[in-house]
Amino acid sequence: MKKISLIIISCFLAFLAQAQIDGEVLKPQSGKFLLQNATVVTVTQGILEGSSVLINDGKIEAVGQNLSSDGATVIDCSGHYIYPGMFDGGTRLGLVEVNSVPETQDFAEIGDVTPNMQALTAVNPNAVAIPVTRVSGVTTTLAVPSGGIFPGTAALINLNGYTPDQMYAGFKGLVMNFPSSARRSTYDRRSEEDIKKDAEKSMKNIAEIWGNAKKYHALKEKGGQLQYYPEMEHLSKAVSGEMTMLIEVNAASDIEQAIKWIKENEVKAILTGVAEGWRVADKIAEANLPVITGPMLSIPTRESDRFDASYANAGKMAKAGVKVAIRTNDAENVRNLPFNAGFAAAYGLGKEEALKAVTINPAEIFGVADQLGSIEVGKNATLLVADGDPFETKTQIKHVFIDGYKIPMTSRHIQLYQEFIERNPGLEKNVK
Amino acid sequence: MNKNIYLLLAGLILLVNAGFAQTKKGSVLIKNATVLTITQGVLENTDVLVENGVIRRIGQGINAPANTITINAAGKYLMPGIIDAHSHIALDAVNEATSPITAEVKMEDVVNPFEVSIYRALAGGVTISHAMHGSANAIGGQNITLKHRYGTFDPDDLLMKEAPRTIKFALGENPTRVHGRGKSIQPRTRMGVEAVIRNGFKEAQQYQKAWKDYENASKQRNSTAVPPKYDPRLQTLADILDGQIIIHCHSYRADEIYMLINVCREFDIKNIVFSHVNEGFKVAPELAAYTMGASVFADWWAYKFEVYYSTAFNAAILTRNGVVTSINSDSGELIRHLYHEAAKTQRYGELSDEEALALITINPAKQLGIEQFVGSIEVGKQADLVVFDEHPLSVYAVPQMTFVDGVKYFDINEDQDDQRLKVSATEMVEPIYLKEHDHKCMQDVDFFFTNFGRTLFGHTH
Amino acid sequence: MIITTKNYKQFLLLFWCSLTFTFSSVAQSDHTGKRRVSSAYAITNTNLFSSPEKSQTKVTIIIKDGLIHEIGPNPTIPSEAQLIQGDSLFVYAGFIDPAGDMGVSKPDEPNRPSDFDSSNPADEFAGITPYRNVMDQFDAKNSKIEEWRKLGFTVTQLIPDGGMLPGKTSVIVLGDPNNPNLLAQNTALSAKFTGARGMYPATTLGVMSKFREIYQNATLSSRHENLFASNAGLKRPAKNKTYEAFYPTLDKSIPIIFEVSNELEMRRAIKLQKELGFDLVLAGVQDGEEVIPSLIDANAKVLFSLQLPEDKASKSEPKEDAEEQAKRIDRVKESYEKSLKQAGIFEDAGIPFAFHTKGAKSGDMIKNIRLMIENGLSESAALAALTVNGAKILGIEKMAGTIEKGKLANLVLLTDTLFKEEAQIKHVLADGYLFDYDIKPKKNGKKENGDGDVSIEGKWRYTSSTPAGSSEGEMNFSKVADDYTGTITLDNPTGSGTLKPEMKEISLSGNKLSFSFEVNVQGNNLSIQVSGEVDGEEFSGSMSVAEFGSFPLDATKVPENAIKL
Known part of the structure; x- marks a missing residue:
């Protein structure tokens, strides 16, 4: 038994050795790479067997058979699969280091209306969780601020870079937490009447704030000299449609309210969360609103709901015609994104749609499909190489490229494994 | 111990037995499945015959006795019921967080058979959960091992009568925060946690002696010996010293794990399992040598400072170092897909199918002291079984049916959507739960005003 | 003690003592002019339901010294007895709660010592x-x-x-x-x-x-x-x-x-x-x-x-x-x-x-x-x-529990049989004391709850259940002109002792009461809203804490001049 495990260990160490030798500092590498003889899952243009991908200057230069390896570092991908890098459509990755330590929480500012707070500013490029995440093939995440009604501006980032600007992936969205009219727990003993009243009150509150933003925008358009008002400055970008809104809304009746609100105010919006989207899927489809939903791995919103309501949500919305992207809403465990997609696939979304929901769909929803979301010539070389289906837990992710940079396949989790798989000294210290 | 208490205990045992006489037992023949026995390899195209709640035969071409339902599982996978060694579902209270030692309190007293989370666990193939006290106290309450016989209104029907007694311990941030920082009593540091536990055991030894002296004296003719005060707290600790109770200890850091290993060795306590044990990988040789194992999360980390230096490869490192390892949920959410949590050890450490499945079956059974009854598919064991449409370690696997004692409690094709057993007569608007996680290790603790901000943001195990 | 056959005699003794005590305590005559003139009653010619199984018509019941003295179709009515025309009444045993x-x-909570553990x-x-x-x-x-x-x-x-x-x-x-x-x-x-x-x-x-x-x-x-x-x-x-x-x-x-x-x-x-x-x-x-x-x-x-x-x-x-x-x-x-x-x-x-x-x-x-x-x-x-x-x-x-000779004179006299919708209670006899009630012409029997009936002034004791256990304290309302002011006490969430913030936005409309107050928790001002309904001396409602949730809060009015016996 011990022998067998030692063999397995040494095999694994051999693989890791390729990534890290004692004391060596590993950096992302740029240049020209030929990923040779793989099965290329392009997402948008079918599955190409026995094909290669040529990466140069951060871009996918060619995809096909018999590509020249001139000047390129050749990586043999026989028996492996190439997929586009995966998107997580909603996270706190980079905005928090240790959840329970307030000093490391940078996702919620004081105040209800703080659209001027920029998530991109607070993203820590050196967060320990970033390498932990990207070696799973998740390459691109939306960093989302939270708390209050308008908590700030979210930003799409690639998980490689030394400054936030190097990480920025081309999309920002104004976050809005749509008021919830739901009973919050069994301890919430408000009468039905009070719940209704509270909901009306919060809608009135939002109407007042939004009315203010509209006024600000209109006066500004007329060339009025207005006092410095950064909150309204940012809201007015959403009023004009210049900036997309990310509207967090979950309960069925709130989703309907939000759809109404979006129509009335003629804003450009993406619905996020949407935990009860399956209840009103037709209405979301009819309103033609894209959805970022998840995590699938969460308990159903109501005790009376079917046990798989949250697994099946994405599939039901997709079936109704909604464009769906997936998120983990996590920070340190964004690496579970492919598993969330796997569960959605198993419970009705299907494998093909699930793959789209973490690649091309979010790329389109965020308006970056010209650069990301599929393996196509001319797009950014943001992709992964795996020995199987990346949603399967058994699959090993072999390589990750972000904007053409070959990412070192290591993280703190892997380093601790390397040190402790065979601790020295073991139980006894060998000192003579 | 005085006679009355003996009588009382005897009465209790009778009572428990009487209660279990009525537990439902089923008979069923499952045919043509790929049987993942866990302990005896994978058997292709095999039949499993269950009679009266027990596995009677495993083989091919078995015919169903009269009145036994046959299920054709061709192309499907059959595995033993999943066992969760650390859970808080089906409980009305989790923490009696008012004293650093509350060894006397019993989770058995607060079992709630109406929680729909039991059904949802069954829908994820989990047939047994270890319903634990929370982690607020250095020595918490006595846990209870539950079989998920959902549908009963009697909490006693959920108890697994064969399971030995277990107790919760907790080290590190939680007990020091609740007591030291919250109430200015020991322990405030990891030094204090050791001292509190050591004090408890020492006092228990004195207590044992006082009762022994009394019992000896009362054997004398015309004895006028005066009984000492009864202290269920110290009595429980004495029972730990006597080897009657398995410790399940909430722990994270290597130093605190090592500390408790040393204290247990000093008091000659061998029945100890470490739970969560995120830094267990750092003391894997010690865990292998001196404990009943480690029960870990597949990948949780960074939700608090003491789990910042964690690795998802923990289970693999522990397994490879010979530690009996299990993967637990600690959550009403995770308990629904423990098969998937176990599968993550194939991504993080490339465990074999058999090793990965042992993490949620025979290994937790060993840690709960019930491996002779459950945890594998073997003739003579209790028929806790799950049918999957695909291999349970695949992310696409969907549990189809779950049996406890041969009785089917979950069937994906017979699910009623609303599976609540009890509905309030006045609650017209159902609450909508929007927190993605449902971790209860610290339930009932400073939930309200204190630490208000912290709890707002979720993670509190 | 539970009253068993064994101690029934002791019990009777205690009972008689209490009666005697009543008499002797007024030995110096009554100058209120309200003392009852006689403790004997006769309910004549009535419909009697002496137990759940047994009923009779046209019976007369004699009450004397707090006990049922005689029951029968034609008993001798003592001359000092006050007559109650029972012809159209229905008599049941007094209810037992x-x-x-x-x-x-609720007793006041003792003060905690400084070294409270x-x-x-x-x-x-x-x-x-x-x-x-x-x-x-x-x-x-x-x-x-x-x-x-x-x-x-x-x-x-x-x-x-x-x-x-x-x-x-x-x-x-x-x-x-x-x-x-x-x-x-x-x-x-x-x-x-x-x-x-x-x-x-x-x-x-x-x-x-x-x-x-x-x-x-x-x-x-x-x-x-x-x-x-x-x-x-x-x-x-x-x-x-x-x-x-x-x-x-x-x-x-x-x-x-x-x-x-x-x-x-x-x-x-x-x-x-x-x-x-x-x-x-x-x-x-x-x-x-x-x-x-x-x-x-x-x-x-x-x-x-x-x-x-x-x-x-x-x-x-x-x-x-x-x-x-x-x-x-x-x-x-x-x-x-x-x-x-x-x-x-x-x-x-x-x-x-x-x-x-x-x-x-x-x-x-x-x-x-x-x-x-x-x-x-x-x-x-x-x-x-x-x-x-x-x-x-x-x-x-x-x-x-039943109406029998020798039992306590506990009776309920109704205008119809007990569970009929038209039935109204006209008299209650308890321990031989007679209580008379007005018979209203039948309307819809709904209790009216007009604005004027609800008064919240004074001291209330509240309990609130939260996932962390229950919390308790006092609320005090006073009326200044047409507006209410008030304070609420609660345990200091971050330290020891109690806080006593002022209530804000107290509003009472009909029987609906709401108010809010603020607590400072770790540097944040937390606003807490309370709303619910007043029913006599009971308040039942909920307390919502910012985004965090809402919890039941019930209160009972503390009687102003509670006489402790």
Whole structure:
């Protein structure tokens, strides 16, 4: 038994050795790479067997058979699969280091209306969780601020870079937490009447704030000299449609309210969360609103709901015609994104749609499909190489490229494994 | 111990037995499945015959006795019921967080058979959960091992009568925060946690002696010996010293794990399992040598400072170092897909199918002291079984049916959507739960005003 | 003590003493001019329902000295008797309430010492005061007493207010309004699953363990005392008043009455009973049908509250996602209907039970009993639950519960048979004292609740349940011109001691009360909203804490000049 495990260990160490030798500092590498003889899952243009991908200057230069390896570092991908890098459509990755330590929480500012707070500013490029995440093939995440009604501006980032600007992936969205009219727990003993009243009150509150933003925008358009008002400055970008809104809304009746609100105010919006989207899927489809939903791995919103309501949500919305992207809403465990997609696939979304929901769909929803979301010539070389289906837990992710940079396949989790798989000294210290 | 208490205990045992006489037992023949026995390899195209709640035969071409339902599982996978060694579902209270030692309190007293989370666990193939006290106290309450016989209104029907007694311990941030920082009593540091536990055991030894002296004296003719005060707290600790109770200890850091290993060795306590044990990988040789194992999360980390230096490869490192390892949920959410949590050890450490499945079956059974009854598919064991449409370690696997004692409690094709057993007569608007996680290790603790901000943001195990 | 045949004589003696006392105390004549002229009454030619099984017409009942003196078609009417024309009246035994809290207030909390240890508090801090007696907190002049008497109640067993072991109960007769009219003291030990606030035992876990610990140590302590009493040279027993208070439950001379609020609490009380062996009475039984076998097994006595859940389901109209919502509402309806059927199911199962007033609104009593009757309860079982069953559970069936010669003169005189909608109570005789009530021409019997009726001024004591346990404090309202001002006390969330913030935005419209206040928690100002409904001296509502959630908050008005007896 011990022998067998030692063999397995040494095999694994051999693989890791390729990534890290004692004391060596590993950096992302740029240049020209030929990923040779793989099965290329392009997402948008079918599955190409026995094909290669040529990466140069951060871009996918060619995809096909018999590509020249001139000047390129050749990586043999026989028996492996190439997929586009995966998107997580909603996270706190980079905005928090240790959840329970307030000093490391940078996702919620004081105040209800703080659209001027920029998530991109607070993203820590050196967060320990970033390498932990990207070696799973998740390459691109939306960093989302939270708390209050308008908590700030979210930003799409690639998980490689030394400054936030190097990480920025081309999309920002104004976050809005749509008021919830739901009973919050069994301890919430408000009468039905009070719940209704509270909901009306919060809608009135939002109407007042939004009315203010509209006024600000209109006066500004007329060339009025207005006092410095950064909150309204940012809201007015959403009023004009210049900036997309990310509207967090979950309960069925709130989703309907939000759809109404979006129509009335003629804003450009993406619905996020949407935990009860399956209840009103037709209405979301009819309103033609894209959805970022998840995590699938969460308990159903109501005790009376079917046990798989949250697994099946994405599939039901997709079936109704909604464009769906997936998120983990996590920070340190964004690496579970492919598993969330796997569960959605198993419970009705299907494998093909699930793959789209973490690649091309979010790329389109965020308006970056010209650069990301599929393996196509001319797009950014943001992709992964795996020995199987990346949603399967058994699959090993072999390589990750972000904007053409070959990412070192290591993280703190892997380093601790390397040190402790065979601790020295073991139980006894060998000192003579 | 005085006679009355003996009588009382005897009465209790009778009572428990009487209660279990009525537990439902089923008979069923499952045919043509790929049987993942866990302990005896994978058997292709095999039949499993269950009679009266027990596995009677495993083989091919078995015919169903009269009145036994046959299920054709061709192309499907059959595995033993999943066992969760650390859970808080089906409980009305989790923490009696008012004293650093509350060894006397019993989770058995607060079992709630109406929680729909039991059904949802069954829908994820989990047939047994270890319903634990929370982690607020250095020595918490006595846990209870539950079989998920959902549908009963009697909490006693959920108890697994064969399971030995277990107790919760907790080290590190939680007990020091609740007591030291919250109430200015020991322990405030990891030094204090050791001292509190050591004090408890020492006092228990004195207590044992006082009762022994009394019992000896009362054997004398015309004895006028005066009984000492009864202290269920110290009595429980004495029972730990006597080897009657398995410790399940909430722990994270290597130093605190090592500390408790040393204290247990000093008091000659061998029945100890470490739970969560995120830094267990750092003391894997010690865990292998001196404990009943480690029960870990597949990948949780960074939700608090003491789990910042964690690795998802923990289970693999522990397994490879010979530690009996299990993967637990600690959550009403995770308990629904423990098969998937176990599968993550194939991504993080490339465990074999058999090793990965042992993490949620025979290994937790060993840690709960019930491996002779459950945890594998073997003739003579209790028929806790799950049918999957695909291999349970695949992310696409969907549990189809779950049996406890041969009785089917979950069937994906017979699910009623609303599976609540009890509905309030006045609650017209159902609450909508929007927190993605449902971790209860610290339930009932400073939930309200204190630490208000912290709890707002979720993670509190 | 429970009144058994053995001590019935003692009991009568106590009873007579109390009567004599009444007489001798007015030895210097009455200068109010209000004392009753005679204590003898004759109800003539009436319709008598002497027990749930037995009725007669055209009988005359003679009352004398607080007792039923004579019953018959033609008894001699003493010349001093005041006549009550009974021709068109229907006479029932006075109702018996085996668990009530009319006139009972909660004792003040003791001040905590500076070195207070929440992990090991003295009993009195933790709600463990079984040595107290409810009479110490009883106000005989409280208006609740008249509220229930007016509905026919003549005897009640008073349950003390407090924590897990608040004290012992006493049985009183609701007669002479100027006296507490004690029938028996220390009739049962009261218990419930209420955790202590912020100290051990805080949850059901701790309460169960603490209960066992006390009971077993009481057993040991009583053995120690017996040994000490009969032997020289022994260690002196440490006197512990908590253990001593349990002694009469050990030999079952009194039962333990457990107040339960759901099925699981009922099972927990039965579990303790099975382990420890005391006599068990369960009050507040709800959702009890699944527990019937265990109840029989434990030989537990069963009390139902006269309160029923509010019927919300039948009033609702389905909105969006109609079909799905309808299914959910059907389950709520089913549950509601089940709660109405409980009494009938217990009757069918042959389990005698009695109705109690604790936790019930007097205004709903008749409506609720009728609902139970519509849902399967027989009228005779309903009558038994109001009279003879309660008498048996309290052990006073020799003196109350039916109308027989020699029993206490506790009677209810109605204008029609008891459960008829037209029936109104015209007189109540309690302990031989006559109370007359106006008969209203029949309208819809709804209680009116106009603006003017609601008054919140004064001191209230509130309890709020949160996932962390319950919290308590006081609210004080005063009226300045047309506006209210007020303060609320609460435990300092981050330190020790209590805070007393000012209330803001106090609004009272109809019986709807709302206000808010602010607390500073770790540098953040937390705004807390409270809203709910006032019903007489009860407030029931909820408290919402910012985004965090909303929690039930109930309050009771503290009587301004509570007379402690």
